[in-house]
Amino acid sequence: MIKTKNFQGQSAVVSPPVTNFRWVFGPTNGTPLSDQLILSPSGEIKGYSHPNERSWRIENYRLLLLNEGGEVMWRSIEAFKDPEGLLTIILEHPGNPDTRFMLKQHAIILPDNTTPPVIKQVKAPLEIQPAPQPSATPAGLSDAEFLFPSDLEVTPIKIGKVLLVGSCLTALYHEQLQARHPETKFDYIPYNFVSVLPEAPPSPASEYDFQYLQIPLRSVLSDRVIWGFRFNEEGFTKTILQDAYSIIDAMLSSAMIYNERHGLLTFVSNFIVPQMSTASSMYERGSNNDLTTIVQRLNDYLNEKVASYKNAYLLNVDAVASTIGKRYILDDLVYFYSHGAVTYQDWDDFGSIARNEPIPPLETVYPVKKDEFLDAIFRQMVTAYRTTKQVDQVKAVVFDLDNTLWRGQIAEHYRPEAQPWPRTDGWPLGIWEAIHYLRARGILVAICSKNDYDYVKNRWDDVIEPKLISLDDFSSVKINWTPKAQNISEICKEFNIKPKSVVFVDDNPVERAAVASALPDVRVIGGNPYLTRRILLWSAETQIARMTEESGKREEMIRGQIEREETRSTMDRSEFLASLHCEVSFIDITSTDQAEFGRALELTNKTNQFNTNGQRWSFEKIADFLKTGGKILAFKVKDKFTEYGLVGVLYLKGTEITQYVMSCRVLGMEVEEFVVAEAVKLLRSAHTGETDIIATIKETPDNTPCREVYLRAGFREIAPENGIRRFILDGDEVPMLPLHIKKA
Template identity: 50%
Template sequence: MKFFTALRMVMNNQIAFIRARLQTGEWTFGLGAGKPLTTIMRFAADGCIQGYEHPNEARWDIMHDGLVIYNSKAIPMWKQVRTADDETIILQAVADPGVHFSLRPTIQHNVPLSPARFLFPTDLSMTPAGITRVLLVGSCLTALYYEQFSRLYPDVHFDYIPFNYAGSLPDCPPMGVETYNFQYIQIPLRSILTDRVIWAMRLGTPGFLDQVLEDGYGIMDTMLDSALGYNKVHGLLTFVANFSVPQMNIVLSLAERHGAGDLSQVVRELNAYLARSIRKYNNVVLCDVDALGNSLGKQYFLDDMIYFYSHGASFFQEEWDRAPHNRIEAVPALDTFYESHQSALLAAVYEQAVSTYRTVRQVDQVKAVIFDLDNTLWRGQIAEDYRPDRQPWPRTDGWPLGIWEAIHHLRARGILVAICSKNDMALVRERWESVVQPGFLSLDDFAAIRINWQPKPENIHEICSLFNIKPKNVVFVDDNPVERESVRAALPGIRVIGSNPYLVRRILLWSAETQILHLTDESSRREVMVKGQIAREQVRSSITRTEFLGSLGTEVMISRIANGEDRHLGRVLELTNKTNQFNTTGVRWTNEKVTQFLFSGGLIFTFSVKDKFADYGLVGVVYVQGNTIIQFLMSCRVMGMDIEYFVVDEIVKKIRSASKCKAVNAVMMKTKDNMPCQKLYKSAGFDVVKNEKMDSILFSIKENENCISPSHITLK
């Protein structure tokens, strides 16, 4: 048996290696001699063949004999018969064994990342953002966005409203407000500074720029409030762009750089003020266009080497200058001297908005990142390359230090980090402090550690269970393609990276999926809470359930969301839109929908939990309409403590005290993920009154009946 088990492991590793190799890069497919049918065939992880559209080559799989290619009807068309020394795979036609084609790696010509992909990685994106309509509001720069975005992104509808100086928006946008995914506002810098700054002699007048700045604050307040009309009335998600700071210090002398006489410094101060101002509004997010310019290089688009400083737009050549008009010398083409990267800027501006939208809507949100050790957290292998008798050791400067810092940034955002490595735990503990130098990282920084010789999919599955999250919310970082593929195959939905250490830090820190809209108290304490949860579960396993629950000293505090500006609303939306298992309907809410729900008389209650192990913070939300609980959701972090029954009982009491109708209803909609909560209302004492199609069930508890409520919990 041991022999066959070992043989299966070897074969599985070989299959995983072949899969990983095929998914790396593009392949040339065709006869061994002559022109190939394609040079860009790609083998996708989902089994589809991409880059070559032909029904005979639609899908692929790895069998014991090697690669098999299927047609669109799942009939085998090609099978691997051998592999040449140069990695060429020889394929035999299943229907005609005398026909052989070759499959060989296409010679890759490295192409640098585009600025948009560099700044806004899509490696962790699994689901389309779903953007269908965008409203653009602003000046001539926004008009350029409208013209070019409409051409570059034909699947998205763009509408444009000009906005300058003290203008106001129309009462209604071109289409219904509810049809827009978001609006993008660009307030013109010229309107804020006014044209008085063009007369440079004034820059030397004491107090002149101070007055310009003070006036600019007032103008900005007025224009911003006007531009946010649809946001204030309808709660429309809004992105506001800041100003591009001029490329050079605008001063009369070098001594004034970054001083009271520097117009560029005024623009920086205006950007800081804009960032502070939008925090006063709900559902408004800053898009840092100035940061895009700093990364792309403002020399490639900003027009302040031609136009006046406060214009702040993209340069171009007027048609008049392209033809002679009684000039002695013709005007050369503008790109003779000024190379334009306008297309790169436009792509970056749009991708910044898309990335921001994905973060706000929590699309494909990452909840945990699990790291391998060797050649992932450091260079080389800890068992071989860091022996006391082997010097010098691999250096830790460069990307290892960057990864260590990235781990702390992930933790600070509330993303859990863990280790999964095939290594000797005792050896890792012994050498950790010597290897991780400077000592920026310790084993205690990780919420879970699995360092052993078990298969990595098993260890990662354990970590997911420990964290109460699904693989689709996890990123696994490993340098080994075989390990990455084995994890991907065993845990569908998990995201794996790590082949190139120079890409990992950027992907982890800059991807939309690892950003958060608001840092809540719960986010900042998530690691501590999870460690407390782990300690709690260890105690649970040693005593009876009744003893365990009674020993916790659990306290619950129930609060009500007053309005759309409540400081806890960010946490409510975060929890609502990421909770899958204990969510009675699975319905997702936006800021706009919550605001409208509250305005129409709906009630939103939150509850926080604390026990002797940890303060778990705000862990649950209850949506109530009239006498009906339309949605109940709770973090998996406090599952198994009977919190849900206590809260349902308290909410029923609140509904009865505020309503003439003493019967209380509750809605349950079954989803593929919410099995843990599907018995909530029945177990709490409710009866089924209507079982609709689409797995929607209406429960009710009569006015003379009470809910079941646990006695070991105290209401605070």
């Protein structure tokens, strides 16, 4: 053990040896993750960036490395010196003591020291010195956090097991990610050219959270492209492209077998485009004689092909490399253009060959950001997984106005005599555009502002210049002097969503705090307008895996729903229901290939209130349900106000309704009872004679609206089983059928 006085990181500085040296850090029996790690006197870890290792301290005679949440990631269990007197510290993971990492003292002293400290005894106490003032230079966001913001994340997820399929680049991912994320198990299958994958993956397909596929660019282009002079030959590039398209088809077909057989969620990496044009002349840059153009076209083609598979998505690794800087990542500085991998080693480490002038280490010429790249790649995987699983999905964004949608206050800074008015270029225009992109994703936008409504309406066109947004673009507008939490609650009711699905954007910290206190599930942002647009557009929680017809029409449906509720208040219930002219159409979903399947799965996995058991389905499980005799009955609803689209799904098997899910947008129209009657009819059609129909409800904290649906439909409740309520419709009984609804 390293014997020291208790040390709390930020409040004190530890004298040599730990703060005066760089350290080699990594697994005890694997490739080091960094040879530049510094245990800064401030308690920060520098020279190496990863969420698992952000700070350090010494406590109770142990060196502790802490993650970004302040939790202990590594703790020392042993320390010793090698024959050269350099210190090695062995670390263990608290949750998995068999996982061992090490810190090995670098022979090079940090620049502000002239001689290495003398370590007389490893167990000697370390001295405590006053802490220096922190640097005034902000560290900024990490590349991973910049590209894939975590501001809207609420629910942590654990990635248990990942299958990696690909070339030597994926082999690097396997080695490095397993060391950096010991909580996740990574399996690796090498894949080059059109090889055949094993009949089964290393573990059962159902155990993987997802598969990550990287098709090697070299296999697609072949080594013909190395002969650069041939690009001047007529027809050469056309042949290269045609052959490459065919190879992509063949490699995808072979590599996607686990996706097609088991429905395994699959992310496919695109190709990293070379840094510089390879065209023979400036005139030909951007033409088919330029390898950069060819690779860009291959990415476009790969994107189209991946989209044709179910439960598969392309990940833009080229964009990640571009943001971090390809000069720090891509190996085409040294290796041939079509290798398409990353610079992660010194290419002269394969053997020592005498030279007149020794070659310096590669990083002394070309700095490498391997750590940053790997962090971003894994973060890209995790956020894509969050999006596909709809974790913490945002359904509505509510905006304040003053200093949020525009600079300044409309009543103060935009008076006619106050000209010139604040400028709208910069972040205001960025927010306006973001609003339209959110709407395109089916995310509802609303306004909640303490202002005078008539004044804002009359002055809107003066403030919004150019006129890129209008009040009509917002599905709900609350401009009044009512507390904002109350207005947001009303917006949630209008949209039929819960506060946890809402993001509130406001510049005022007092208003943000008030909303967060009254509605703790609402996510609040907006303090820094330079961050707002990126958070709203780049976060996984505002991304949509696949657009459905209903997603595209959500805004229209909500407007119709609000109009419907206004009409409801002017009539008695029977008159109102009859006036709707409601129609329901049914779709039997028998295959995951059907167009409606994606929406049915989306609706099932995001509905909490009218969901008879709260079950969430993976693509794999729902495919198996259909293969083993299960049926999915989906339905669409329309009335005189709007078409609501596909708003409900029933899961049927044998003579049982196993799950019933419906959007609350049509709740109260008696659609729920009408649909049960159709489900009973479908189940009985597969049997002869009088057939009893069973239905079940597992009560959850959120599903109060559906708990009486079967009783209202004419079922009677029988004895529960394992805490699950059971209902039966006797074979000689028919369900209640509302007369004001027609079957389309």
